[in-house]
Amino acid sequence: xPVTDPSExxxxxxxxITAVGERWSLLVLREAAMGTTRFSDFRxxxxxxxxxxxxRLSSLVELGLLERTAYQEEGSRTRTEYRLxxxxxxxxxVLGALGGWGGEHLPAEAxxxxxxxxxxxxxxxxxxxxxxxxxxxxDEVAVSRR
Amino acid sequence: xPVTDPSExxxxxxxxITAVGERWSLLVLREAAMGTTRFSDFRxxxxxxxxxxxxRLSSLVELGLLERTAYQEEGSRTRTEYRLxxxxxxxxxVLGALGGWGGEHLPAEAxxxxxxxxxxxxxxxxxxxxxxxxxxxxDEVAVSRR
Numbered sequence: 097x098p099v100t101d102p103s104e105x106x107x108x109x110x111x112x113i114t115a116v117g118e119r120w121s122l123l124v125l126r127e128a129a130m131g132t133t134r135f136s137d138f139r140x141x142x143x144x145x146x147x148x149x150x151x152r153l154s155s156l157v158e159l160g161l162l163e164r165t166a167y168q169e170e171g172s173r174t175r176t177e178y179r180l181x182x183x184x185x186x187x188x189x190v191l192g193a194l195g196g197w198g199g200e201h202l203p204a205e206a207x208x209x210x211x212x213x214x215x216x217x218x219x220x221x222x223x224x225x226x227x228x229x230x231x232x233x234x235d236e237v238a239v240s241r242r
Numbered sequence: 243x244p245v246t247d248p249s250e251x252x253x254x255x256x257x258x259i260t261a262v263g264e265r266w267s268l269l270v271l272r273e274a275a276m277g278t279t280r281f282s283d284f285r286x287x288x289x290x291x292x293x294x295x296x297x298r299l300s301s302l303v304e305l306g307l308l309e310r311t312a313y314q315e316e317g318s319r320t321r322t323e324y325r326l327x328x329x330x331x332x333x334x335x336v337l338g339a340l341g342g343w344g345g346e347h348l349p350a351e352a353x354x355x356x357x358x359x360x361x362x363x364x365x366x367x368x369x370x371x372x373x374x375x376x377x378x379x380x381d382e383v384a385v386s387r388r
Contacts, residue, residue, distance in 0.1 A: 106350050106351075106352050106355060107272075107341075107355030107356065108340075108341045108342075108343075108344035108345040108348065108350070108355050109268070109269075109272055109337055109340045109341040109344065109355055109356060110269060110272075110355065111344045111348045111350060112340040112341065112343055112344035112348060113265050113268055113269070113340060114265075115344070115348055117263065117265060117268070117340075119259050119260075119263060122255070122259055122263070123255075123256065123259070126253075126255055126256075129385050130385060130386075130387060159347075159348075160347065182380075183347050185380040185381070186343060186346070186347070186380055187343055188370075188380060188383070188385070189339045189342075189343070189368055189369060189370060189380070190336070190339040190340055190343055191255055192339075192370060192383075193335045193336040193338075193339040193368065194254075194255045194258040194259060194263075194336055195253075195254045195255040195258065196254075196335075197254075197258055197332060197333055197335070197336055198254035198255065198257045198258035198261070199254040200332070201305075201306065201329050201332070202254065202257045202258060202261055202305075204252050204254070204257065205252075206252050209252060209253030209254050209255055209256065209387070210253065210255060210385055210386070210387065211385070211386055211387070212370060212383050212384070212385055213383070213384050213385075213386065214372050214378060214382060214383065214384075215382055215384070218372060218373055219373070220370045220371060220372055220373075220378060220383055221370070221371060222335055222339065222368060222369070222370055222371070223335060223368070223369070223371045223375075224334075224335060224338060224358060224366045224367070224368055225366060225367060225368070225369045225371060225377040226360050226364060226366055227364055227365070227366075229369075229376055229377035230375055230376065230377075231371040231375035231376070231377070232360060232366060234328075234331040234332050234334060234335070235331070236360060236361055237334070237338075237358050237359070237360065237366055238358070238359050238360075238361070239275050239276060239334070239356055239357070239358055239359075240276075240356070240357050240359065241276060241355070241356065241357070
């Protein structure tokens with residue numbers, strides 16, 4: 097048996113963890129999902145060092161999760177904004193899964209974080225769904241290597 | 243505006259990342275989902291150092307994602323097994339979300355990793371679902387602070 101799993105680089109879970117799984121990257125994506133767009137707002141809301149934030153934003157832009165745009169209000173200097181791309185919005189299901197699991201299994205006295213809702217304002221959760229778009233319970237899902 | 247987000251400890255996404263988000267913890271959970279139970283098998287399949295693996299396994303047991311049991315086959319010495327708890331099985335939706343996103347947005351030449359299927363053997367995916375258990379597209383989900 098090999099010491100290193102030869103399929104490691106070919107596992108999409110491992111690839112995603114390598115690319116986006118670092119704590120600050122995930123928290124930057126959470127902030128972006130909540131509407132934060134400016135460098136200074138990310139920095140203050142997360143309490144993250146400027147050099148680390150600059151690094152994570154660049155990496156998320158390079159990976160295609162955020163897009164960087166310049167905009168200028170009349171009479172102001174040019175500002176840079178960071179917004180989720182379509183791929184970034186699709187990543188929200190990962191954040192929703194992390195939050196859903198933690199909300200159930202790591203309870204806190206008060207939960208002040210992010211909340212996902214449908215268009216009617218009703219809470220939504222993250223689940224496995226079958227080809228017809230119907231949710232499945234964990235014991236209805238089987239796992240295998242490809 | 244505070245330098246550190248005061249809601250940080252109260253965000254279930256951040257709590258889950260802190261508890262389980264480290265790369266090796268996630269890969270140990272992936273291996274457990276695929277049926278690996280023994281220390282030596284985790285070590286060889288992941289190519290992880292023994293001390294790091296021991297640390298991650300203990301942490302996942304403490305958090306209630308894995309349970310540690312002793313078993314003995316006749317004539318053999320006692321072995322320790324690690325198996326997913328119910329909470330551990332519920333965490334699989336996070337792995338499914340990571341894998342689904344990476345499979346779509348971080349393509350590799352060959353994808354040899356984990357695959358989730360329903361009881362009929364059809365592929366399943368991870369998505370937001372509403373209260374009635376119907377899947378929602380990313381643009382049908384809105385996000386807010388609580």
